[in-house]
Amino acid sequence: MTQELDLLLVNPGARKQVYGKLGSSLSGIEPPLWCGLIAAFIREHGYSAKIIDAEAENWDPEHTAEKIVEYNPLLVGIIVLGSNPSASSTPKMTATSELLTALKKKAPDIKTLLSGLHPSALPERTLTEESVDFVCQGEGFYTILELLDLLKAGEELEDYKIKGLWYIKDNEVISNGWGKLAQNLDELPFVAWDLLPMEKYRAHNWHCFDHIDQRKPYAVIYTSLGCPFNCTYCNIRTMYNGQPGIRFRSPKKAVEEIGFLVRNYKIKNLKIIDELFTLREDHVIRICDLIIQRGYNLNIWAYARIDTVNEKLLVKMKQAGINWLAYGIESGSKKVRDGVNKGRFGQDKIKKAVEMTKAAGIYIIGNFIFGLPDDDLETMQETLNMAKEFNFEYVNFYTTMAYPGSQLYEDALKKGIKLPETWHGYGQYSEETLPLPTKYLSAAEVLRFRDNAFKEYYKNPKYIRMIKEKFGPKVVEHIKQMLKNEIRRKFV
Numbered sequence: 001m002t003q004e005l006d007l008l009l010v011n012p013g014a015r016k017q018v019y020g021k022l023g024s025s026l027s028g029i030e031p032p033l034w035c036g037l038i039a040a041f042i043r044e045h046g047y048s049a050k051i052i053d054a055e056a057e058n059w060d061p062e063h064t065a066e067k068i069v070e071y072n073p074l075l076v077g078i079i080v081l082g083s084n085p086s087a088s089s090t091p092k093m094t095a096t097s098e099l100l101t102a103l104k105k106k107a108p109d110i111k112t113l114l115s116g117l118h119p120s121a122l123p124e125r126t127l128t129e130e131s132v133d134f135v136c137q138g139e140g141f142y143t144i145l146e147l148l149d150l151l152k153a154g155e156e157l158e159d160y161k162i163k164g165l166w167y168i169k170d171n172e173v174i175s176n177g178w179g180k181l182a183q184n185l186d187e188l189p190f191v192a193w194d195l196l197p198m199e200k201y202r203a204h205n206w207h208c209f210d211h212i213d214q215r216k217p218y219a220v221i222y223t224s225l226g227c228p229f230n231c232t233y234c235n236i237r238t239m240y241n242g243q244p245g246i247r248f249r250s251p252k253k254a255v256e257e258i259g260f261l262v263r264n265y266k267i268k269n270l271k272i273i274d275e276l277f278t279l280r281e282d283h284v285i286r287i288c289d290l291i292i293q294r295g296y297n298l299n300i301w302a303y304a305r306i307d308t309v310n311e312k313l314l315v316k317m318k319q320a321g322i323n324w325l326a327y328g329i330e331s332g333s334k335k336v337r338d339g340v341n342k343g344r345f346g347q348d349k350i351k352k353a354v355e356m357t358k359a360a361g362i363y364i365i366g367n368f369i370f371g372l373p374d375d376d377l378e379t380m381q382e383t384l385n386m387a388k389e390f391n392f393e394y395v396n397f398y399t400t401m402a403y404p405g406s407q408l409y410e411d412a413l414k415k416g417i418k419l420p421e422t423w424h425g426y427g428q429y430s431e432e433t434l435p436l437p438t439k440y441l442s443a444a445e446v447l448r449f450r451d452n453a454f455k456e457y458y459k460n461p462k463y464i465r466m467i468k469e470k471f472g473p474k475v476v477e478h479i480k481q482m483l484k485n486e487i488r489r490k491f492v
Contacts, residue, residue, distance in 0.1 A: 006047040006148055008073035009035040012080065012096045013054035013064060026482055028204035029056050033220055033273055034079045034116070034140075036191030041141050044189050047148055051192065054099075056200035061095055065102035073110065074151050076103070077136075077144055080116030089117035090404055091427035097130055104131040111151060115140040118423075121238040121405030123166045124173050135166040138179030138241055139225075141188075178241040185225065185249040190257050193219075193265065203269040205478065206365065206394035207301055207324060209471040212478055219261045220271045223254040223287060227275040232340045233369065235405030236275055246279065251286035255294070262296050272302035278309055278325075285313065288320035299323050301365070306353045307345045314360035324393075325357060326365040332386035333379040336372050354390050366392040370453065371400040371446035373408075375438045380446075384453045391466055395457055399435035399450050401426050412436060418443070431488045448492050458483055 011032035032053055039049040050071060054064040068076055080096050082088020100112060115136035119126045123135045136143045143164035150157060160167060164179020182188055202215040226246040227236050237244050261267040278284055291298065301324035302317075309325075317325075331337050334346055345353075357364055366387050370380050387395050402412040402419055403426060412419060417436060425432035435450075437443045457463060458479055468476050 004048070005050055005071050005073040006075065006152065007039070007042050007049045007144070008068060008071050008076050009039050009049065009051045010064065010068065010076060010078045010099070011035050011051070011053045011055050012061070012078055012092055012099050013057065013059050026205050026485065028207070028215075028218070029200060029202050030218070030271070031056075031191070031193075031196050031198070031201050031220055032079060032081065033191060033222060034081050036193065036196060037188060038077065038079070038115075038140055038144060039192040039195055040189040042145060042148065043192065045145055047145075047152075049192065049195070051195040053197055053200070056197050061098035061102050064099055065106050068103055068110070069107045072107070075111045075113060075144075075148060077113045077115055077140075078132075079140075080114060080118050088427075090121075091424045091430065093118050093126075093423035095424075097423070100131040113144065113147065115144070117235060117239045118404060121235055121403075121409075123175070127166050127168060127173060133167060134160075136164050136179060137166060137175075137177070138164045139181055139239065140164065140179060141182050143179040181241060181247075182225075183247070185247055186253045190260060193261070198265050203271075203299075205482070207269060207271075207299065209363070209393065209467075209475050210299065210323070212471075212475055215269065217265050217267050218269045218271075219265065219267045220273045221254060221258055221261070222249065222273045223251070223277065223283070224248045224274045224279070228279070229276070230341060232407035232411075233372070233400055233403070235403045235409070238405030246276075248280070248283055251283060251290055254287055255290040258291065258296065258298075259294060262298075268297060268299055270298050270300045272300060272322075275303060276305060276308070277302035278304040278313065281310070281313055285316055288316045288322070291320040296321065301326065303328070306350050309353055309356065311356050311360070314356055314362060318360045318362050322362065324363045324365060326367055326396075327353070327357075328367045329386070330367065330369045331372055331375070331379065332368075332382035332384075333374075336374045336379050336383075339374040340372055350386075363393040364390075366390065366395045367398070368395060369398045369400050370450045371435050371438055371441065371443075373400075373436075373438055375400075375446070376440040377445075377449070380449050380453075384456065387457060388460055388462070391460075391463055393467070393470070397450050397454050397457070398428055399433070399446050400438075401428070402436050408436060429487055432490050434491050444492050447489060451487060451489065451492070455483060 035051050042049045080089050080092050112132045113134040114132050119135045120137045123137045127135045146162045163176050165176045167174050201218040203218040208215045224246050226240045228244050228246050230244045298321035300322045304325040368383050402409040420426050420434040422432050424430050425434050435443050435446050
């Protein structure tokens with residue numbers, strides 16, 4: 001078979017394992033940003049690239065392997081990242097492992113590489129446990145490009161002296177450390193949108209409460225990479241050479257890409273995928289001004305922090321079509337937040353930020369975590385009470401997971417704490433979910449509290465009345481249908 005394709009990038013399909021029943025209609029289906037970024041970067045350097053989005057296509061590992069064989073690429077790069085980079089990489093490793101096994105059986109000569117947050121966090125373990133030729137530690141742009149250079153030369157090399165590349169030679173793991181980071185984000189091309197099945201993507205259900213039947217088309221955009229903070233439960237820094245830090249695109253370049261999406265794909269629903277969009281006020285204001293000047297009619301959501309917003313900023317964001325902000329409040333107890341380096345703001349500051357956001361006409365997704373190290377039943381109840389009191393338009397209730405690459409993972413290993421038996425057991429909605437215990441509670445107690453809290457919040461008459469007033473009876477009915485999806489739990 002002739003080899004016409006240099007690089008085939010794959011977003012492995014794990015919707016059923018990660019989301020269970022929720023994956024069929026409720027969860028969003030996001031474009032795989034990193035597949036698109038790397039494909040565009042590689043094409044710009046003269047190589048051919050394609051993308052298989054098995055997640056969007058809802059293909060199982062066996063079928064995905066068959067499609068890869070049809071392309072017969074020089075290199076397959078499987079990018080293990082999810083819609084929430086800091087939480088959805090590890091749960092996709094089960095499907096990734098199944099895909100690699102199926103592919104090696106069908107086409108053992110095709111070179112394979114794993115990239116993404118989980119492989120970066122556990123490069124040696126990933127390399128030794130999976131049927132893969134290479135593991136990339138870091139972003140991957142230059143590592144994959146340099147590997148293609150060597151593979152394209154057609155020489156059988158004993159050593160691959162490429163930063164960020166891990167491989168096995170003579171039964172010995174060879175590490176070249178961290179890869180090179182892209183320093184100037186404006187030098188990166190737009191995502192290779194033409195290689196993605198854009199008609200398949202849909203926004204999260206809550207993102208479209210204003211127009212619940214119009215969740216497509218949908219896209220994501222980034223205006224920065226990285227995060228300067230170092231929360232102990234988060235592992236996002238593992239993608240960026242293990243260090244907290246942030247790099248920004250110029251507002252002009254980011255909004256040019258938004259314009260491209262509007263013109264070419266009629267995008268209205270848009271996610272700003274930055275870990276923390278509201279970090280730099282001047283950056284956000286300039287982006288909003290450019291969107292307003294161009295008159296785009298957008299429905300945008302983004303991540304924010306309680307201590308990085310003000311009235312002026314919020315009003316400007318609303319004018320630009322940023323209708324939803326996700327606040328990582330995490331806990332209703334300041335003591336619990338302090339214990340995970342999330343305690344820079346107190347209860348008064350939370351109340352003030354919520355009031356300002358609501359006054360600006362922006363809806364709020366409150367993100368909370370049950371089972372942080374200092375949590376007990378009383379503090380978790382404080383968290384639930386806070387969420388119900390604020391009556392956010394939507395909440396995400398998570399449990400504390402020891403994601404590989406996070407400080408909590410390292411602590412769990414040292415203490416011999418039981419971790420999930422499977423990689424998809426790290427998924428929040430998986431049947432095999434196993435969160436961390438706290439100093440006072442078992443994993444089962446935390447998980448049981450979380451699932452009961454979810455029902456209690458969304459069945460709350462105060463919440464239902466608010467939703468009916470703001471979004472109408474159709475959304476109320478949608479939420480009632482959502483609650484019928486009982487999450488099966490092995491450990492409760």
